[in-house]
Amino acid sequence: MNMQTKPLIARRSPGPDGEKIITLAALAVGGQGGGVLTNWIVDVAEASGYRAQSTSVAGVAQRTGATIYYVEMCRDTGRMPVFSLSPAIGDVDILMASELMEGGRAILRGFVTPGRTTMIASTHRIPAVSEKIAPGDGRANGREVIEAMGIAADHVVAFDMETVAKQAGSVISSSLLGALAGSGALPFPRESYEEVIRKSGRGVEASLRAFGAAYEIATGVSPAPAPEAEAVAPVPVLHVPEKLRAQWAALEARLATLPAEVREMAALGLKKVVDYQDMAYGADYLGMVEKAVAVDAAPFTMSEAAAKYCARALCYDDILRVADIKTRAARFARVKDEVLVKDDQILMLTEYFHPRFEELATTMPRGLGRWMQSRKGLEAWYGRHFDKGRRVRTDSLSGFVLLWLVSSLRPLRRRLLRHDSEMRHVSAWFDTVLQTAASDRALATELLANYRLIKGYSDTHARGLSKFAKVMGARDLLAGRPDAADWMRRLRTAALDDVEGTKLDGALATVRSFAA
């Protein structure tokens, strides 16, 4: 806790005519246009009979890093006030943050003071590099920052101003200005802001739209945009061709016999699995879920985990899968949507592949694949001549057909070497889960969730597999302990936390020490 225990009460005092200096700090991520925003604010103030001064630590050495802009203004009484050049702790009237964590940083730095500061913050996230490079989910907890805003600020105006700006075809400086105007923290009318935007000359209409939208949200006239998590892409739908309807109905019937708690996840899993391979594969999947249910009891947490992770285990990522995804109609539509292609424009699509000898061999029938794997000379020869990046144009016929042909090997998948090794791996894992469930369902649930560690391609995949093996290996050390599940979860978290696996090794050493 940051207790404000400073012995001195340092508050600005007003001028003889009651005029006050208003201080405004804007924290931004370099490149967000904080300069434009502060210029606008200064212009609005000066046009409204105020004196104003802005300063910044320019973005030259600050690319993509955290940046601060600072403005002070005071009603013009004919004398020049002594304006300060940087924000001070406990002395900021208005704090603007153009990203959620930067809002948090403002609080941490003491720029948001209870009973004083109006906080105007966009709640969208720009993850920092450290959040992006974690192998799992390294993103910071935004809720904590939003809660802290409520405590630290006198008045909070917080919503996703990035989305508001985007929807208006503008950038965040416009919506931030709208939120500032709408917050009522400055004694200037809406029109004075709009006038300044109009005079700025570039992208005026879009800026005004974003300004207006944000103004109305800030004044409570219209609702804020929904948080990002709710506004994801359209929900996928299942298309079942006529001929397969009966088989699908049978699977659905089986699904209906599962406990209610499991059904939703199992339905998703089933759809994923049949989409991945075929109806029979779906039946295999349901068989696994049913086995889990058989050794489980309400609230069926373990079975739900089984429904989730068995689906993932069965749908491993191989060349066939990638070729399938890359040649789907829905995928073409999504790409078009994502990269914003207009009707009179043409989209060219290049895929980046780098098939190694390993992928080639494992995509062969079992026997042939094994034989290839045993031939080191063959691998070296492939390495010399073929091991390089391939660019495939999927908007062209030749490229598309190439991938389409690979994807049509799907019916043969069960005979391929890769499938063989994957299924061995899956059944070993699932057997361990079922065995464990007999004595410790919580631990079994964690063992299921360990499948989360297997992801990526080539080296990353290999690293994931080895972490998975390490974590699973701890099962024997933990079995029988009352906190076994908890430890298993901790091991997995450690494995997801860093790439090199040092944290995992440390956690494993701890487990070994108390198991010994």
Add this chain to the structure above:
Amino acid sequence: MAERSFAKEVQKLKQGEGETFTGEGILAITKALLENGVGYVGGYQGSPISHLMDVLADAQEILGELGVHFEASASEATATAMLAASVHYPIRGAVTFKSVVGTNVASDALSNLASGGVTGGALIIVGEDYGEGSSIMQERTYAFAMKSQVWMLDPRPNLPSIVKAVGDGFELSELSNTPVMLQVGIRSCHVHGHFEASDNKRPEMTVSEALENPKRKLDRIVLPPATYIHEAEKLTKRKPAAETFIVEKGINERFGNAAGKVGLILQGGTYNTVVRALNRLGLADLYGDTEIDMLVLNCVYPLVDSQILDFCAGKDAVLIIEEGHPNYIEQQVAHMLYQSGKTVKLEGKGKLPMGGEYTGQVMVEGLGAFLSEHAPDLLPVAKVATNEEPVAIPDLSKTLPARPPGFCTGCPERPIFAATKLVEEELGAHHISSDIGCHLFSIMPPFDIGATTMGYGLGPASAAAFHNENKKGRRAISFVGDGGFWHNGLTSSVGNAVFNKSDNVIVIVDNFYSSATGGQDILSSRAVNKTKQTQNSIVDAVKGMGVKWVRQIDRTYDVTKMRDTLKEALTTEEEGPKVIVASSECMLNKQRRVKPELAKAAKEGKRVVRPRFGVDEDVCTGDHACMRLSGCPSLSVKDTGDPLRDDPVAAIDQSCVGCGNCGEVADAAVLCPSFYQAEIVTNPTERETRRAARSRRIISWLQRRRDAKRVVFA
């Protein structure tokens, strides 16, 4: 082409008497130079005076009309040496650079200039990059002023004061035959304000006129015995002349009640923060009116003994407010007081922190502590006693991710460091020497590359000691940017490596500009520049220096080639330094150049291809291996909304410029096939459109055919 164009703003430089000038600090300084009849201007870019150089470059026409010569100097040493034009001729000259690093580079020339002294006013405008956001080591420029005996101005941070300091500086320089440093803080450079303009003045003598009428005076040249005379002259003539000027012209300002029992002596640059702190303590109004006696040193060196002693007379205690370490001013004042047998209590560091920026909070606490001890009656009761309950604010220090600066979206330097990481994965870790420039961001995650940075252009030089006795052993890798290369690297780093038969690997990161300072042109810039000779080859220069093993990579985004070349450099048996020139245009500059061109072409109906990258979220498994080799702002994470998946997947946003790094890295590191490059063709040719339509028909037939036979969940 610089990052920011001041083409519009420089028109303000033409303003004359009676007009109010509005703009940034740097623009005001430029205007002040013209109003004071400057004859020539030079400098080297670097925050915070990069924009001053850009303003000057954009103002060349206006400067030319006035007969003012402007040069973008090769280094700070060059800039300072340029002031030699003021040694024998009555021409006012000004140069500017970043301090303290630039002053370090300039110090040889500075010593010589200061020794011989000047006839025309010589002004060195140093941009002080101290405190928050600084990208350099925290040292004081003050030491240079003391050791070289040049005078140093540190005006109050508002436009009228800064503008006045320029005029005062020239006059002071001429009267005392001494170069003068004008120090401006990073925020003063970018402060927006107003001042009353005056007419611009043509220089009394232009550099052309000087050339036509050469002059020399032996006693101004640094060579014995004149050097000994210079030293004596500094002490007996120049410094007293400066002191007289400072007092008579009222350079330093006195505020408050002179009868006060306590007083503050402060650097001009800290004035606004001090007044704000006094205001917050209830001791000053918002216009700076106060009862507290203050001596504001707009000239921080030399200090005038009589002025300081006069200020201290009759006081109980005096606080020196001096930012940075060591406390040179405090030491001098202490010396004066002691020598003259005064008993006034001297406070300074101690009440205020020894080092670090004197922020608002620091100032409130320091002044509060000083006044509580020496003048407790002055502090209003309301400031020291409160009934307010402090509010407990949640501690976010563990939640918030650090956000250090990094490479821009599409930066061509990113793939160089991705390749270096890949090489290290294969050959093991190496000793890596870094250099100043954007490429130094490689020391941050996700690259975490580089062990030292010793100075601009000194990356390879700082690997010089690493000589491996084992010819087949590991070599040091060093980086230097094109800016650093031309600034100092060609001789100090490359020449040195050749001469000493180094076996190490030198990577010259060539992005066509001095990018970290705002994209100024340099010798090897590819652009045509009206006033500069660009397009000089780095490879030729390196070969000219005697390097035998040189590889030029023309597209750094080719990560595979970059990796293989680096690997070859680390393993080749050829002797001597291995130099790789890795060239691709700075993306920030490229976008600024190309975007309007493309928009125009598209509008005119020409075929335009806009590339960008995307991620197939169904193929991406959320392991983020790509981001561990990239850190691109446009490559980020997002939720899939799929309950079957736990981890966020990679996603590329609208800011992507399609540089290709993602795909190339995925390829070179064999990551995953999730990346695709989308090229959007505006105004396609008819043939192209027909062909695309035909492909689309067949493709969608194939897709329908397949979907008819299976279940699709999409």
